[in-house]
Amino acid sequence: MMKLFRMLKPYRVGVVFVLLAVFVQALTELFLPTLMADIVDDGIAKGDIPYIWQIGGLMLGVALVGMACSIVASYLSAKVSMGFGRDLRSRVFSHAQRFTLKEFDKFGTASLITRTTNDITQVQQVLIMLLRMMAMAPMMMIGGIIMAVSKDAKLSLVLVVVIPVLALLILVLGRSALPLFKAMQKKIDKLNLVLRENLTGIRVIRAFGREDSERKRFDASSADLMETAIKVNKLMAAMMPAMMLILNFSTIAIIWYGSHRIDAGEMELGNLMAFIQYAMQILFSLIMVSIIFVMVPRASVSAGRINEVLDAVPDIKDSRSPKSVSERGHLEFRDVSFSYEGAEAPAIEHISFEARPGEVTALIGGTGSGKSTLVNLIPRFYDVSSGSILVDGADIRELPQEALRQKVGYVPQKALLFTGSVEENIRYGKEDATDEEVREAARIAQAAEFIDGLEEGYGAPVSQGGSNLSGGQKQRLSIARALVRRPEIYIFDDSFSALDFKTDAKLRAALKTEINDATVLMVAQRVSTVMDADRIIVLDQGRIAGMGTHNELMRTSEVYREIVSSQLSEEELGAQVGGNVHE
Template identity: 35%
Template sequence: MQAIKQLGRYLGPYKLFTLIAPLLMVLEVTMDLLQPTIMQHMIDTGIANGDNPYVLKMFVWMLVSSVLGLFGGIGCSYYSSKAAIHFASDVRQSLYEKMMTYSAKERDNFTTGKLITILTSDVESIQRAFMMTLRIFVRGPLLFIGAVIIVFVTARELFSILLIIVPMLIIAMYFFTKYSGVLYRRVQEAIDGVNTKLQENLAGIRVIKAFRRETQQIEQFSKHNDALTKRFITAEQIVGVLIPFTMFVVNLGIVAALWLGAIKVEAGTLQVGVILAFINYLTIILNGLMSSSMVLMQIARAIPSGERIIDVLNKEVTVKEAENALATPIHGAIDFQNVSYRYYETAEDVLKNITFSVKAGQTIGLIGKTGSGKSTLVKLLPRLFDPTSGEIHLDGKPIKSYALSTLREHIGFTSQKALLFSGKIEKNIRVGKENATTKEIQKALDAACATEFVERLDKGIAHELSQGATNLSGGQKQRLALSRALIRQPAILVLDDTTSALDSASEKHVQQAIHEQYQNTTTFIVASKIASIQQADVILVLEDGEIVGQGTHQELLQNNKSYQAIYASQQKAGEQS
């Protein structure tokens, strides 16, 4: 319930709608409760005495009450829908904004599949619960209470039947509502598993096909799907028992009313219209309890969803912005001081006591075996995550003292996997600089050696990319990702194995363009080939998360065994090829 209470603050802008909707529902319920009483008077007073004008009068009253009830019902539906949908939209927006602040640690903690489920299924669940509360949870109790009061006043001879039926129905409602919350929590967890597996398989579909693992992956997905199916069936079957059970109890009440009513009519203590009105009110009581139980079960289902949503919103972000954060221009002098990093608390450090200094405008090459920590090191620069220990200084100030927006605006970053978004090529490049001119876009494309293939496309920079840019080759995606980083003329440029899919001529063109056009940019080049970093001002050799060599190409060739071994192996491979 604490989660639902915390989510209540999102109702603030829609308080008027949440007030109007129940009031209109009160109008509809009042009109519905009047109908059996009007009908009772029509039968006992009008039809029994042959008073046609009175019958006509009652008919008009029934028609008026029906129209007023229709107005109330439509109005309630309109305003409750508006409030619930806007409420859910605001929650969804807050969730997305919060997720955008997460570092890799927070995302891994929840898993992508679970975050997708929370953003979609869980938000939809609380939206439905809120809408049903405004529409039905007002209607149900009012129908129930109103019908009970009217029966007590107008058909007291039959009221004893309610004293037996109503407690049975309330106990059944309590049991099913309480149990449904537990069941649907398990359902949501099963949906997490399905979404996680689906997202993973769709992202890796090419690998699955290349290794012919379709059958195995289908079997694994089937396990998650079967688990979800079993939990859903269990939940729906148990909840589904409530409706037949309540109908059975109400039918017993109708039979008892007819039997007891017949005895009293024969004794002359009860009129036929009263029995008919009682049966109608009994049906109204059933509807009131049934609708209330449906809402309670939806609320019980929404509570776990609300708790999961609040978990995401309240999750403490590890990468935080300092108070009074700096928004000053960045030049690019960088100093690592005993920096270590581990991905999980129980894991080993993947970076160990990294210490080095870089002057603004220098080019730094990073080389080492796979898993040596090169990519992890450069990801610390834009604070995709923070060091476990040690400090990084930028222009003589702690990197954490800068506003995140300022820091990242001054960094052009390309990751190992070139990620492009669906949409036009131009739109993807403008991610680096939203207000870039056509001339600046062309310059960035030229520097990244991308102009040649872009001009061959039907629409040039207006060419539409598919999701994940699957309609481009790996090298083409790398060049566009590089263009996106270069267009912002960054103070710091990070190239994480960016030219691995380029041929030698294209790679040399890119290196020359960066050297000539970005002389004041501090450039980090992560590479697996020495040729890619040979001209760097400083080369860092990493091994098992530690710097085992530091210097220029010539210096490392003379005095660093690890670098010599890499150079020798690549020279030998070049000779063999």
């Protein structure tokens, strides 16, 4: 946790003022019992009314100073901790944005959300307590012991017995709670995962009538968390009664022993009253420490989880010395292989091909053949296991990630839109795009017609994830988002799957006309989408099973012919074969 608290440097002035305010507050609280003893021994016992008013006024002034310091300390500690929490959340979020997909796979989305929200909140709450209670407790304890001994050294022997007993109780309960707090955070992760899957997959759950089973799964996860939380709270609930019991027995012992000393003329009544208050301050300072011990174990677990994120080094690092290049948009794979972490076999193996500006290179193959994996390597979502990928003659590992991704217009397999307007979602691809550029991108993507039909046009709202749009509309907006930035390389990862054949054909024709100076990679399942490509790469089990034009592959690739025959009718297939023979 101390590693995270290094981020408090910008708030060191606030921390210093909090500690000063707490110190003054502690002094005022330690001074009040002595003043009260003076009133009893020198004022009430002697019937000196002016002295009572004088010391009483002084007590009131001291109390007001203590109250003011308490307010200042509360305000500043809250301000420091909230600022710290904001900065820490920003740092975790910024660091996570640099993660590759490998790190996201390692931590999991649900866990990253928990670490950025719940875990940071735990640390933030403990920081407030540390600034107030942890600073106040030792001051009150040390000051209380000094003042108690000054009132009566022999009576202080009671505290010598009580303090170690309380300290041992706190230590035992704290150590018992730590593993339970670790388990709680992991179970919060699991609960978040189940909740996230249910909310994002609600359509599938309802379609298959699995609401009851999902409810049971959520209840089981929630009950598991509840059981652990109850165990922790039982421990913590036992702490306070045990402490109060020790506190009350201590008070009885002090009064009993003190009364004998008063009777023997060795102590005055006012000093006994002050001693009791100092004893209470000492014991309550230990209770403050016990409360911190309730929070610190959980916060230390949370801090460890946050540090795991901050200490994670992204698998992909930027190069400091990008090469200068001449040709723009030239893409080359040289004997590229890639394996996912923990996988038994490579996802793709020995992939080599070139894609040049002005050409459309299509990737086709069965499910799991490695098409999406291959295109995900180009923007460096993952790094190749072996071989190299070159863009404009430079290995992409030698290019800064930002510079590389500026060259790429990526349309993912699953169209993802953000909350906002239609225009904002298109402009996401190029922040400074003009209205004309936005509309031109929508026209090429065949989205202009449905956008113009919306009541608010380009200002029409888009719900979270684009839930108020159809699949085809979301895909066309995703394509427009890539088109508006006018990159050197376009990657369409099965981005036409939700389009009807007519829209698909119009879109491909528009792309061929409008972006003929860029390199286009097109992943597709439909043969009709790839037939006109300049180069078709057939993937089978992660390897290239054929490469060439449609007509060439019909003659040379059995895998491609199988794909074609599974999609085209006998008449269409006969026409294709006839065309090949005629050639």
